[in-house]
Amino acid sequence: MTTPTATLLISCPDQRGLVAKFANFIYSNGGNIIHADQHTDFAAGLFLTRIEWQLDGFNLPREFIAPAFNAIAQPLGAKWEIRFSDTIPRIAIWVSRQDHCLFDLIWRQRAQEFIAEIPLIISNHSNLKVVADQFNINFQHIPITKDNKSEQETQQLELLRQYKIDLVVLAKYMQIVSADFISRFPQIINIHHSFLPAFIGANPYHRAFERGVKIIGATAHYATADLDAGPIIEQDVVRVSHRDEVDDLVRKGKDLERVVLARAVRSHLQNRVLVYGNRTVVFE
Numbered sequence: 001m002t003t004p005t006a007t008l009l010i011s012c013p014d015q016r017g018l019v020a021k022f023a024n025f026i027y028s029n030g031g032n033i034i035h036a037d038q039h040t041d042f043a044a045g046l047f048l049t050r051i052e053w054q055l056d057g058f059n060l061p062r063e064f065i066a067p068a069f070n071a072i073a074q075p076l077g078a079k080w081e082i083r084f085s086d087t088i089p090r091i092a093i094w095v096s097r098q099d100h101c102l103f104d105l106i107w108r109q110r111a112q113e114f115i116a117e118i119p120l121i122i123s124n125h126s127n128l129k130v131v132a133d134q135f136n137i138n139f140q141h142i143p144i145t146k147d148n149k150s151e152q153e154t155q156q157l158e159l160l161r162q163y164k165i166d167l168v169v170l171a172k173y174m175q176i177v178s179a180d181f182i183s184r185f186p187q188i189i190n191i192h193h194s195f196l197p198a199f200i201g202a203n204p205y206h207r208a209f210e211r212g213v214k215i216i217g218a219t220a221h222y223a224t225a226d227l228d229a230g231p232i233i234e235q236d237v238v239r240v241s242h243r244d245e246v247d248d249l250v251r252k253g254k255d256l257e258r259v260v261l262a263r264a265v266r267s268h269l270q271n272r273v274l275v276y277g278n279r280t281v282v283f284e
Helices: 018-028 062-076 100-110 129-134 149-162 179-184 204-211 246-269
Strands: 005-013 032-041 046-054 079-084 090-095 117-123 138-141 167-170 188-193 215-222 232-239 273-276 279-282
Touching: 005 018, 005 062, 005 273, 018 032, 018 046, 018 062, 046 273, 062 079, 090 100, 100 117, 100 129, 100 246, 117 129, 117 149, 129 138, 149 179, 167 246, 188 246, 204 246, 215 246, 232 246, 232 279
Parallel strands: 090 117, 090 167, 117 138, 167 188
Antiparallel strands: 005 046, 005 079, 032 046, 188 215, 215 232, 273 279
16 A cells, blocks of 8 residues: 555454444545454454555544544443554564574565564574674674573663564564563564474474474464463464474474564564454454
């Protein structure tokens, strides 16, 4: 789209007439809906929808849209958020020693596969500073130990504030982010292999190889206080065979991690992910 749009992500108790109410709010204010998708979770009794419309010709100024819509949403018991397409999100990428997801995200951002700025890379190791320097991105080395974790997370939060970060992407950041940190900055996407919980800890590909697995995968999810158990955004798998060695599993796993993380980040940035409970709806 060359003209700015607004997107509403809404979840509320299912009831008759919801589509009409939401669409009429946009129509009655002169809006033109260009995308609308919906899903009903009958088990949860919830209606979930994503509605995007053009702002050109819309009668309400941006600052009045939220309070005007809230007058409709509140009696329905709805949870909702509104986002604007011309607000460019700012991403901080967190890494440790592995660079494959970092390079991939930077390349996709430079190729405009998703629209965002990447002003900051944070790492608990100094190895990837050369990558940040190559792309003229500020690099912050913040070592983490069990004794300084709280202090260092305070520094990380301050950096996110200074750089006006909207989203943190844990691109193979091999540290546990504390529950306190997540409560203060919940917009975090993580990527990991999908061997959990069978092969938890170090060297999962080696142990999967020893077990003779036939499928490997990757999972991207929002970080929560429950380690690696947050709402899943994207997953994918690839088959392996007896002919594959450990190096082949690692290579295929890294390919999956790159693609799955990129899909998750793109869906988030395009305002296509609606979280409810510990689940997500990802609208196409």
